[in-house]
Amino acid sequence: MKKSYIEKQKRTNPMVHIFLILITAFQIFPLIMLFINSLRTDKEIKNFPIGIPTSLDFSNYIETWQKGGYTSAFISSFSIGFTCVLVILVFGGLASYALAKLYVPFKSFFLGYFTLGMSIPGFLFITPNYTVFTKLGIVNTRLSMIIIYSAIFLSFNLLLLRTYLIGIPKELEEAGKIDGCSEVSVVWYVTMPIARPIFSTVALLVFVQCWNEFLWANTYLSTDDVRTVSTRFYKFVSQYSMDLASVFTAGAIAIGPIIILYIALQKKFIEGMTSGAVKG
């Protein structure tokens, strides 16, 4: 194996590490501040924005959780997220399989359609959908968000699935066929196991996209029982802006699940989020 250019650089200047650590600190200090301040009291924070918490008191969290109505917000975000993951895996899985492996008339047209579909600004269709949803009586429901998110996150994830499926060599599938598998069982026993990592990446990405989305949720959801976590947080901040300890705690609660997921699965996150760029 040829050594890459990068591996040949043996010594690293300690200055480089110091510089990079400073950069890293800048990137994560707001988060550290968020978590530390969530443990401090309102008075302490107003006195000085940074500092060490005097006691490890998590009662803030319970109080804020109740005040912010986070139970219903978490139910909202989780149910919307999981349903969208399911819809996109099924719809996107089928379509990407067809676009990668099957005969489809006007294939390049459909590919172009979904590529363009990825770049359409949300404002272009937010109002008409609002009108239609109002007529259907589903505005301000979780269902409305499921429909919207499934549609707007579909194109990107569908194309992501397709690039991966195309990379699976035909020979493997042919081999399965020669061994006497039916076409369906080839998909099930050969293609799917190989493609499993990309499906889990897409599941993760869709869930995070749903969790973080703000514009649509803030526009369509107007009552607390259906609000998602990020919009519930937005409202919480405007309601309790004077109580800094709760604001930071509310932020920590809202951001926590994504941080934990990210730290556990950072490789998947980074690969998934950047792979759209590699293939263009």
Add this chain to the structure above:
Amino acid sequence: MRNRSSGYKKPIPFLRKYIGLIFILPALLLHLCVVMIPSASTFVMSFYDWNGLKSPTFIGLNNFIEIFTEDKVVWVAFKNNLIWMLIFLIVPLIVGLFVATLVVRLKHGQMFYRTAIFMPYVLSAVIAAKLWESIVNPYYGIPIIFKSLGFDSLSQILWLGDPNIALFTVAFVDNWHWWGFVMVLFVAALHQVDEDLYEAVRIEGATKIQEFWYVTLPGIKPTFVFIISMSIMWSFTTFDYIWAMTQGGPGQATEILSSWIYKNSFTMFRSGYASALCVIQSALVLIAFIVMRILGKGAEE
């Protein structure tokens, strides 16, 4: 396979011919109904006067005429979008590429730096925006720290309250969230530059700068083009950070096309007019999209 080798061509059976289309159908229908058809209706509505409730009246090009002749805010917004675009074409690219070239040479800790620097990108924009809002708050944020350190003039800056600074503050925060993504893309691209090329120019006695200019830059050109076109497209649709931090204020200092559309559509109930603004915004994005495709093809060759 056996059939093909004997030269016998089996006609494609009905199911084989259409199963692909059937597989695409659910995704296509969902996307058509939620994205494409409503988008097309926005184009139609841009020729109407409509408050979102009553029946719309056709007014021809009047909305567009108003945008170009009467609406002063839209020009402020457009100018702010352009400033935004310039910032995002310069800062993340330079910082991202510079840090990427440092990270990519490390023997240890590449993953650590990549993970930590990328982290803001996965966070919800509203939460990050609100967090930064409290960091720059004049009563309990960074200004207090500046004051205690004796930097009195620094501590008096209203990061979000001063119309001359607010846009840059929000852009700064959005950059904080964005540039890690750019850096990771560059790291991936740098890993793929062919080592033989470096060897070749080194034998020729090239300096580090020449090496960078003649080997590294051409090697990462596709990534470069991608990031530039993405930055241009997203600069015209950016919304979350501005809306969460300033809602276009103070005054109209951080107004952008998206926030102006939002206000027209959902607080002033001028849906027809907002539609016309959307059409213009989409046209800008579409132009960027087409340029990206053309340039992207050029970069691949």
